[in-house]
Amino acid sequence: xxxxxxxxxxxxxxxxxxxxxxxxxxxxxxxxxxxxxxxxxxxxxxxxxxxxxxxxxxxxxxxxxxxxxxxxxxxxxxxxxxxxxxxxxxxxxxxxxxxxxxxxxxxxxxxxxxxxxxxxxxxxxxxxxxxxxxxxxxxxxxxxxxxxxxxxxxxxxxxxxxxxxxxxxxxxxxxxxxxxxxxxxxxxxxxxxxxxxxxxxxxxxxxxxxxxxxxxxxxxxxxxxxxxxxxxxxx
Amino acid sequence: xxxxxxxxxxxxxxxxxxxxxxxxxxxxxxxxxxxxxxxxxxxxxxxxxxxxxxxxxxxxxxxxxxxxxxxxxxxxxxxxxxxxxxxxxxxxxxxxxxxxxxxxxxxxxxxxxxxxxxxxxxxxxxxxxxxxxxxxxxxxxxxxxxxxxxxxxxxxxxxxxxxxxxxxxxxxxxxxxxxxxxxxxxxxxxxxxxxxxxxxxxxxxxxxxxxxxxxxxxxxxxxxxxxxxxxxxxxxxxxxxxxxxxxxxxxxxxxxx
Numbered sequence: 001x002x003x004x005x006x007x008x009x010x011x012x013x014x015x016x017x018x019x020x021x022x023x024x025x026x027x028x029x030x031x032x033x034x035x036x037x038x039x040x041x042x043x044x045x046x047x048x049x050x051x052x053x054x055x056x057x058x059x060x061x062x063x064x065x066x067x068x069x070x071x072x073x074x075x076x077x078x079x080x081x082x083x084x085x086x087x088x089x090x091x092x093x094x095x096x097x098x099x100x101x102x103x104x105x106x107x108x109x110x111x112x113x114x115x116x117x118x119x120x121x122x123x124x125x126x127x128x129x130x131x132x133x134x135x136x137x138x139x140x141x142x143x144x145x146x147x148x149x150x151x152x153x154x155x156x157x158x159x160x161x162x163x164x165x166x167x168x169x170x171x172x173x174x175x176x177x178x179x180x181x182x183x184x185x186x187x188x189x190x191x192x193x194x195x196x197x198x199x200x201x202x203x204x205x206x207x208x209x210x211x212x213x214x215x216x217x218x219x220x221x222x223x224x225x226x227x228x229x230x231x232x233x234x235x
Numbered sequence: 236x237x238x239x240x241x242x243x244x245x246x247x248x249x250x251x252x253x254x255x256x257x258x259x260x261x262x263x264x265x266x267x268x269x270x271x272x273x274x275x276x277x278x279x280x281x282x283x284x285x286x287x288x289x290x291x292x293x294x295x296x297x298x299x300x301x302x303x304x305x306x307x308x309x310x311x312x313x314x315x316x317x318x319x320x321x322x323x324x325x326x327x328x329x330x331x332x333x334x335x336x337x338x339x340x341x342x343x344x345x346x347x348x349x350x351x352x353x354x355x356x357x358x359x360x361x362x363x364x365x366x367x368x369x370x371x372x373x374x375x376x377x378x379x380x381x382x383x384x385x386x387x388x389x390x391x392x393x394x395x396x397x398x399x400x401x402x403x404x405x406x407x408x409x410x411x412x413x414x415x416x417x418x419x420x421x422x423x424x425x426x427x428x429x430x431x432x433x434x435x436x437x438x439x440x441x442x443x444x445x446x447x448x449x450x451x452x453x454x455x456x457x458x459x460x461x462x463x464x465x466x467x468x469x470x471x472x473x474x475x476x477x478x479x480x481x482x483x484x485x486x487x488x489x490x491x492x
Contacts, residue, residue, distance in 0.1 A: 063339055065343075065346075070349075073341070074342040078338045094313070096321075097322040100315075101313070105299060
């Protein structure tokens with residue numbers, strides 16, 4: 001049952017089921033009401049080699065688009081008139097620049113920080129955790145300046161999708177794998193509230209099952225194995 | 236642009252709002268912004284920053300990264316060169332448009348522009364080749380300039396590899412997007428004024444390795460915006476030597492100039 005995009009071409013999302021970057025792209029597609037062609041997906045396609053399979057690739061009309069944040073912009077531009085879905089990026093140039101800037105900042109800083117937290121021995125984890133907290137401080141401040149519950153204002157936008165991985169992957173997975181807490185509701189109350197809104201979706205019919213997540217126990221199990229597998233290899 | 240160092244020109248006006256760019260003479264990232272502003276015909280003021288002694292204005296306008304370039308427009312600051320390029324493209328005269336019209340080519344331009352300057356892992360290129368590599372051009376050139384011999388050699392190989400990849404991406408086209416000079420050309424051309432420095436420190440000749448890329452560089456240099464903005468390779472080399480000295484490296488090549 002494949003529904004094709006407005007442009008009449010088939011859409012496929014490839015990537016690892018447990019990857020946060022893959023989910024952010026999946027959420028964007030759902031927000032825009034774009035259905036993936038699941039028929040053509042086989043387990044073999046999904047099982048790319050261990051290094052590349054974490055990276056989402058959006059294949060649209062046979063052409064691949066890579067880098068999840070680049071893909072989000074692509075989706076926003078291609079499905080710009082999508083029924084009922086507001087634009088992901090703000091119209092205002094300054095707000096748009098700010099959203100891009102913050103998404104890139106979080107992406108770069110958290111990559112390094114989570115690597116540190118994940119692979120460093122317990123006593124060295126502190127630095128990584130502090131980096132993650134610094135990110136949350138920036139996001140907390142940014143949210144406070146918004147009208148509405150989301151980074152996108154009253155609806156989910158680009159920045160919400162860009163940082164939307166944090167509640168589940170930091171809050172659930174990291175705690176499950178390492179038993180260390182990052183998402184502090186008291187230190188970051190606005191962010192905590194936002195995460196509730198984001199994960200539960202606004203209670204309107206059309207927003208149903210947009211923010212899907214991987215199964216909790218399976219994800220924790222996966223990342224425990226991943227950590228064991230790669231903690232011995234030099235990076 | 237003589238007479239800029241340490242000074243601020245009288246504020247230029249775009250529409251009703253002033254435009255001020257904080258940057259550093261040899262910053263590949265800052266130079267991107269200047270080329271874009273020139274391409275769009277934006278009148279702007281320029282403030283040269285001393286990267287070893289950053290101004291309060293810079294630190295306040297970019298508190299997260301504390302780096303140049305920063306574009307201050309109507310009192311609000313925009314940071315990160317590629318974000319600024321998109322901002323400039325959106326705010327000012329749509330002609331010329333820096334990014335191509337087609338979303339797929341826009342995505343491609345964004346991906347490659349980011350690759351050149353960013354320490355991200357590169358996993359898939361156009362669906363054909365899978366590469367896992369961490370260091371891109373900017374990081375390679377830093378290693379060439381600052382590090383010991385062995386690491387310098389490795390960095391040199393990586394750099395040449397990346398440039399060859401870009402050469403392949405360019406193919407037979409005039410510019411990266413085809414016939415029109417645009418976003419990706421701007422993002423990449425600013426590295427060219429550093430090539431002489433890489434070659435001198437790394438002991439190699441790029442003309443031997445990527446002649447078609449250098450032909451593209453010469454084509455871009457014929458554009459007014461590029462010729463006006465880019466410092467000469469010799470000037471960049473002098474600046475690079477000065478920076479190395481300040482960072483405490485002994486420079487064996489400097490005496491020749």
